Amino acid sequence: MLLDADALQAIARGAAVLGTGGGGDPHIGLLMALQAIEESGPPRLVTLDELPADGLLMPCGMMGAPTVSIEKIDNGGEGARLREEVERHFARPVVALLSSEIGGSNALIPICWAAQMGLPVLDADGMGRAFPELPQVSMHVAGISPSPAFLTDERGNVLVTTASTGEWLERIHRKVTIEMGGSAATTEYILTVEQARTAVIQGSVSLAHRIGRTIMEARVDPVGALIDALSAVRLLDGKVTDVERNTTGGFVFGHAIVEGLREDAGRLLRIEIQNENLAVLDEGRVIASVPDLIAVLDSEIAEAIPTERLRYGQRVTVIAFPCDPIWRTPRGLEVAGPRAFGYDFDHEPVEALHG
Amino acid sequence: MAERLDLRVGIDVGGTNTDTVVLDCDGRFLAKVKVPTTRDVMSGIAAGIAAIVGQVDASRITHVMLGTTHATNALLERRDLRQVAVIRIGSPATHAVRPLFGWPEDLRTAVSLGETIVPGGIEFDGREIVPFEPEAVRRFLDSLPRQPDGVAITSVFAPVSPQHELEAAEMVRKVLGDVDVSLSHELGSIGLLERENATVLNAALVGVAHGVSGALSGALAEHGLSPVTFFAQNDGTLMALEYALRYPVLTIGSGPANSIRGAAYLTGTENAVVLDVGGTSSDIGVLANTFPRESSYGVEIGGIRTNFRMPDLVTIALGGGTIVSEHDGDVRVGPESVGYRITEEALVFGGNTPTLTDAAVAAGRTDLGDAERTRGCEPLLEAALRQADAMLADAIDRIKTARGDQPLVVVGGGSVLVPSALTGVSAIHRPEHYEVANAVGAAIALVSGQVDQIVHPGPGEREHLIGQLSREACDKAVHAGADPNAVEVVEIEEVPLAYLTTPAIRIRIRAAGPMGWV
Numbered sequence: 001m002l003l004d005a006d007a008l009q010a011i012a013r014g015a016a017v018l019g020t021g022g023g024g025d026p027h028i029g030l031l032m033a034l035q036a037i038e039e040s041g042p043p044r045l046v047t048l049d050e051l052p053a054d055g056l057l058m059p060c061g062m063m064g065a066p067t068v069s070i071e072k073i074d075n076g077g078e079g080a081r082l083r084e085e086v087e088r089h090f091a092r093p094v095v096a097l098l099s100s101e102i103g104g105s106n107a108l109i110p111i112c113w114a115a116q117m118g119l120p121v122l123d124a125d126g127m128g129r130a131f132p133e134l135p136q137v138s139m140h141v142a143g144i145s146p147s148p149a150f151l152t153d154e155r156g157n158v159l160v161t162t163a164s165t166g167e168w169l170e171r172i173h174r175k176v177t178i179e180m181g182g183s184a185a186t187t188e189y190i191l192t193v194e195q196a197r198t199a200v201i202q203g204s205v206s207l208a209h210r211i212g213r214t215i216m217e218a219r220v221d222p223v224g225a226l227i228d229a230l231s232a233v234r235l236l237d238g239k240v241t242d243v244e245r246n247t248t249g250g251f252v253f254g255h256a257i258v259e260g261l262r263e264d265a266g267r268l269l270r271i272e273i274q275n276e277n278l279a280v281l282d283e284g285r286v287i288a289s290v291p292d293l294i295a296v297l298d299s300e301i302a303e304a305i306p307t308e309r310l311r312y313g314q315r316v317t318v319i320a321f322p323c324d325p326i327w328r329t330p331r332g333l334e335v336a337g338p339r340a341f342g343y344d345f346d347h348e349p350v351e352a353l354h355g
Numbered sequence: 356m357a358e359r360l361d362l363r364v365g366i367d368v369g370g371t372n373t374d375t376v377v378l379d380c381d382g383r384f385l386a387k388v389k390v391p392t393t394r395d396v397m398s399g400i401a402a403g404i405a406a407i408v409g410q411v412d413a414s415r416i417t418h419v420m421l422g423t424t425h426a427t428n429a430l431l432e433r434r435d436l437r438q439v440a441v442i443r444i445g446s447p448a449t450h451a452v453r454p455l456f457g458w459p460e461d462l463r464t465a466v467s468l469g470e471t472i473v474p475g476g477i478e479f480d481g482r483e484i485v486p487f488e489p490e491a492v493r494r495f496l497d498s499l500p501r502q503p504d505g506v507a508i509t510s511v512f513a514p515v516s517p518q519h520e521l522e523a524a525e526m527v528r529k530v531l532g533d534v535d536v537s538l539s540h541e542l543g544s545i546g547l548l549e550r551e552n553a554t555v556l557n558a559a560l561v562g563v564a565h566g567v568s569g570a571l572s573g574a575l576a577e578h579g580l581s582p583v584t585f586f587a588q589n590d591g592t593l594m595a596l597e598y599a600l601r602y603p604v605l606t607i608g609s610g611p612a613n614s615i616r617g618a619a620y621l622t623g624t625e626n627a628v629v630l631d632v633g634g635t636s637s638d639i640g641v642l643a644n645t646f647p648r649e650s651s652y653g654v655e656i657g658g659i660r661t662n663f664r665m666p667d668l669v670t671i672a673l674g675g676g677t678i679v680s681e682h683d684g685d686v687r688v689g690p691e692s693v694g695y696r697i698t699e700e701a702l703v704f705g706g707n708t709p710t711l712t713d714a715a716v717a718a719g720r721t722d723l724g725d726a727e728r729t730r731g732c733e734p735l736l737e738a739a740l741r742q743a744d745a746m747l748a749d750a751i752d753r754i755k756t757a758r759g760d761q762p763l764v765v766v767g768g769g770s771v772l773v774p775s776a777l778t779g780v781s782a783i784h785r786p787e788h789y790e791v792a793n794a795v796g797a798a799i800a801l802v803s804g805q806v807d808q809i810v811h812p813g814p815g816e817r818e819h820l821i822g823q824l825s826r827e828a829c830d831k832a833v834h835a836g837a838d839p840n841a842v843e844v845v846e847i848e849e850v851p852l853a854y855l856t857t858p859a860i861r862i863r864i865r866a867a868g869p870m871g872w873v
Contacts (some may be wrong), residue, residue, distance in 0.1 A: 028548075031456060035451065035456055070545065070546050070548075071545050071547045072449065073450075073547055073548070074448065074450075075450050154484070181482075182480075241758060312755065313753045313754065
């Protein structure tokens with residue numbers, strides 16, 4: 001598939017749904033990618049089978065504050081610089097880029113860079129959704145080394161890091177990102193095509209595309225069409241009746257209450273938020289939890305509503321759908337299960353909870 | 356021309372009608388007139404002024420407040436726009452999305468003589484991205500095909516520090532002499548592209564503002580009047596004429612804000628839901644502490660994304676002319692409307708199309724036209740009205756920000772549809788002069804000023820910073836024409852920035868006060 005302007009519009013919408021409330025507004029990434037394909041032509045979306053087994057893959061994206069990235073927009077050349085550094089370090093060419101995080105604005109950034117460089121985009125990512133921290137990727141779960149990792153800004157500063165663990169990489173990169181102005185381009189967990197077969201989440205870009213197309217093409221009931229397309233569970237149709245948000249240590253914590261309407265009248269759901277929607281409780285009982293995906297959709301147009309835009313009165317449909325199986329392995333749950341976010345309960349698959 | 360406020364004229368240019376009202380300094384209602392909005396807008400305004408001059412002692416008119424659609428029309432029709440030089444300060448950052456990327460080509464050609472990104476710009480914490488290079492501004496201006504009609508300057512994080520924008524403006528004046536310069540930090544908040552778009556539109560509209568101002572003075576002078584003139588802006592407040600000439604883009608979207616403020620004034624309420632029922636649609640907004648609650652999203656102006664915050668509105672296709680019909684036993688309400696043809700097409704006016712006005716007449720909510728003519732349609736009309744009531748109750752609930760019943764103020768020509776009680780509404784107010792609420796809103800509006808900045812408070816510094824920014828907002832209001840002795844802070848909003856480990860807060864403060872002597 002060619003990632004042309006129409007495809008990018010659909011991917012941006014799909015990425016917002018996969019952002020599960022976080023990941024940043026895909027709009028700015030969409031504009032960057034649209035300008036890049038206007039100047040350099042659309043890149044190709046490829047699968048692992050189309051690439052040489054020993055080829056080098058570069059998982060990449062932006063890290064930092066979404067508020068900074070809508071003000072200090074990128075130079076655009078950050079991706080090319082990362083690639084140059086990676087190729088010099090590994091002494092071999094990068095064969096494709098992939099997004100570290102398909103949820104939110106980072107879905108579009110590697111597409112922008114790939115278009116400029118004439119490289120293909122791998123139909124895969126490291127999360128299958130959005131997570132707040134660098135080591136919360138499938139490559140980490142699969143045991144790929146995070147190092148060497150590369151961080152760069154619009155001025156040409158480059159940081160090459162050999163970190164002892166993914167967690168240390170997160171701490172170092174986050175600190176330097178702030179020095180660089182609150183937003184920086186990053187690549188880590190660099191791997192070969194062969195390694196990627198068991199370490200990346202395949203099909204994420206085409207999934208985002210399919211979600212976007214479903215929403216855009218459904219004439220009558222886009223929410224229903226999306227639920228069918230994702231085999232998602234409809235947790236509740238209702239309206240937002242309470243939202244509470246606090247920021248601690250750079251991350252947003254809070255909850256939203258959604259009150260059922262029509263068939264769901266009388267029910268109250270509580271959505272737990274830490275940047276993303278992490279769990280849904282029904283009278284104290286967990287009915288969906290991270291790492292499964294929880295999206296709050298506008299009931300009419302099926303547009304995903306990010307956590308910072310939730311407010312009283314919105315008519316919403318809360319849906320949940322299964323994460324990639326890698327997140328349900330013991331190590332996956334250790335990295336991104338409910339207990340990794342400080343909750344005192346275990347993950348239960350959403351499809352099991354709603355048999 | 357230091358004059359104490361005596362009679363004030365409020366004018367609101369709407370899509371269908373131009374409304375004009377006269378109030379005295381104690382807010383007493385002296386005159387009102389409705390004339391059709393003309394294509395050129397100005398002759399409708401002149402007709403309104405001519406009509407009210409005959410009804411009051413015109414020599415006592417000291418102030419005129421105008422809410423007009425001139426700027427919107429100019430953008431939609433690509434008319435009377437200035438061609439400006441577009442300067443962004445932020446290189447090497449921001450090249451990934453160039454200035455005016457994604458604009459309709461004809462609008463871009465109409466407003467822009469050329470665009471550039473020069474080295475400089477600010478970081479979120481106030482440092483420089485790189486030092487600003489004034490010579491790059493000179494080189495760009497020298498490269499343009501001719502002298503631009505105006506200049507729009509936008510620096511990265513100008514709301515944190517306007518330093519580079521001010522230095523660039525200085526260089527522009529050195530090269531071009533006396534030219535109108537629009538600076539982004541005076542116009543918008545965080546969000547580079549949206550703020551830049553607003554700044555460019557503003558620079559392009561300066562000529563339109565001069566045109567309106569001249570024509571208004573002319574229309575007033577014909578009656579021997581030379582009152583102080585204010586313009587209504589999108590947040591429901593006023594700006595002085597010289598301010599409107601610098602920030603014309605802020606006049607866009609003043610209509611709904613005026614309507615909400617007018618509804619508040621006419622009923623004396625400070626907090627309520629306001630329902631404005633027209634012929635085709637209804638707007639529902641919220642009055643919060645006497646101001647319209649603003650939308651959390653930026654708005655599009657002429658198809659261009661900006662970061663202006665307009666009154667938060669829910670609009671539904673429900674008005675006096677809404678057509679009701681039956682299909683296989685299902686009663687349908689709208690969305691089609693007979694619109695301004697209601698006086699010919701509605702049943703009660705002798706027509707053959709059942710409308711919501713007919714339903715309201717049949718139910719005894721109003722006694723327009725000939726109620727006999729609704730006979731035989733009662734089941735359809737009754738069912739339609741029940742649906743319409745449910746649609747209104749649903750829309751009112753959507754706009755609320757908290758549980759519990761709230762008072763509702765109903766204005767607009769179609770308000771006869773609204774029942775005497777609605778779910779979720781504690782009381783319904785139907786003020787006198789409801790049909791000219793928007794012009795009243797313009798006449799009684801306050802003058803405001805706003806700051807929107809990212810700050811980095813150290814331990815214990817937050818209070819001090821808020822105090823300092825509050826004074827800045829008050830100063831801005833006074834500059835715009837507010838009485839220095841009566842201006843006060845009306846809104847403080849703090850939003851912490853996510854995904855950063857150092858504390859950074861975006862603070863928005865709005866101050867407003869009644870007009871001072873001029």
